[in-house]
Amino acid sequence: MNNSINSDKNAPRLSYITKALASSYEKHGGINHLEGPNLPSKHEVQKLVKLLLTIMFPGFYEEATGNKDHLDTYLMAQCSSALECLSDLIQKSLMHECKEGANCKRTEGECWDCSVEIAYLLLENIPEIREIVNKDINAAYKGDPAASSYFEVVLSYPSVRSISVHRLAHFLELQNVPYIPRMMSEYIHEKTGIDINPGAKIGPGFFIDHGTGVVIGSTAVIGKNVKFYQHVTLGAFSLTNVDKIRQENKKRHPTIEDDVTIYAGSTILGGNTVIQKGSIIGGNVWLTRSVPPYTTVTVDSPYLIFKQKNTVKKYEVDYQI
Missing domain, CATH: 1.10.3130.10 (serine acetyltransferase, domain 1)
Structure with missing residues (x-):
């Protein structure tokens, strides 16, 4: 009995696989250029x-x-x-x-x-x-x-x-x-486990504590002395016409100003969203609106709580993007 994987008996099967792969490369791409x-x-x-x-x-x-x-x-x-x-x-x-x-x-x-x-x-x-x-x-x-x-x-x-x-x-x-x-x-x-698009602009003194699961999009802008914890996302809204957006090359990701801290699990979306200087974003916050300077943002479902000095404002959390 011939137990070889590449036996004569299996040669036609291997030949079929080879031709099918070559056809797939030609039809769908995915091979580095041979020419x-x-x-x-x-x-x-x-x-x-x-x-x-x-x-x-x-x-x-x-x-x-x-x-x-x-x-x-x-x-x-x-x-x-x-x-x-x-x-x-x-x-x-x-x-x-x-x-x-x-x-x-x-x-x-x-x-x-x-x-x-x-x-x-x-x-x-x-x-x-x-x-x-x-x-x-x-x-x-x-x-x-x-x-x-x-x-x-x-x-x-x-x-x-x-x-x-x-x-x-x-x-x-x-x-x-x-x-x-x-x-x-x-x-x-x-x-x-840290995903930073090379297009993102990041100032000096940037620290990601722990790091795992952080995502920073291509048009994000981050100022000086900013600190992130794990699982922070600076993302864009979900898009329907990607080709058009790609051609327009508009800003799609947030701006984070100097001296901001963002705690674990927070998601900040949108090119017009600005987290101004010295603000603190608490853990697991879903944020699609801008934040004034020196403001602490926390979540008390179904509200976002904005605290700035002696002022407290509540906003309903908007999960519809």
């Missing part, structure tokens, strides 16, 4: 994220040189690897965009030159990005009494990894690099 420019691969983007985090925090994500005198050589090697990896990924993204778009007139050489320039720009801006991330780390340390040191925050806090990658991805998003920023954000989303 023409390839898309950037998830594996290479993951490699890029790890390289950039190593440059951001030498020795924290992998062993670095133990000799400070060798630091320049070590960083030169890391930056060279990141430059090569990023340039290749950007070129693939731009060339594929040219292939799919009707208005692109870049040659392959121009795509490569543009890719290298953007890669250099990102690396040149890492010192400035690190300065902002350092404020995020300090916010985490000051905002969590369970944190024993700056080093513990960098080594173990998912929000630090998430916001660090976001700030790198956001820079590439501002350079109009297709695919890669979102791939970077989704990779770190898989690792941390």
Whole structure:
């Protein structure tokens, strides 16, 4: 008896499966191009994220040189690897965009030159990005009494990894690099449970305590020294004509001003919704209206309670969106 999976008896069945898969790829897509420019691969983007985090925090994500005198050589090697990896990924993204778009007139050489320039720009801006991330780390340390040191925050806090990658991805998003920023954000989303669209604008001193389940949409704007807890959503209203909204590129997600705290489980929706400076949003609040400065919002079903100094206002909770 022939027990081999790939026996002659099963060959026609395997051949049928192969042809059916090829037909499916041709009909529905979902395969990287075998002809023409390839898309950037998830594996290479993951490699890029790890390289950039190593440059951001030498020795924290992998062993670095133990000799400070060798630091320049070590960083030169890391930056060279990141430059090569990023340039290749950007070129693939731009060339594929040219292939799919009707208005692109870049040659392959121009795509490569543009890719290298953007890669250099990102690396040149890492010192400035690190300065902002350092404020995020300090916010985490000051905002969590369970944190024993700056080093513990960098080594173990998912929000630090998430916001660090976001700030790198956001820079590439501002350079109009297709695919890669979102791939970077989704990779770190898989690792941390924190979903920050690379388009979101986030000020320094941002801290997400615990982190799991946080969602921040692409047109959200967050000011300085803002603190979130787990399962906070800055979302948009459900849309019926997505293509039209995509073309109009309107603001769909909330604005959170400086020094705001949002507790666990709260959902804030809408591009016109503004949580003004110094406000506190309590846990499990469903919010589709703006909040004045220095206001505490809690829920006492079926009401939202707005407290500002000696003033208390009640609003019926609106679940119809």
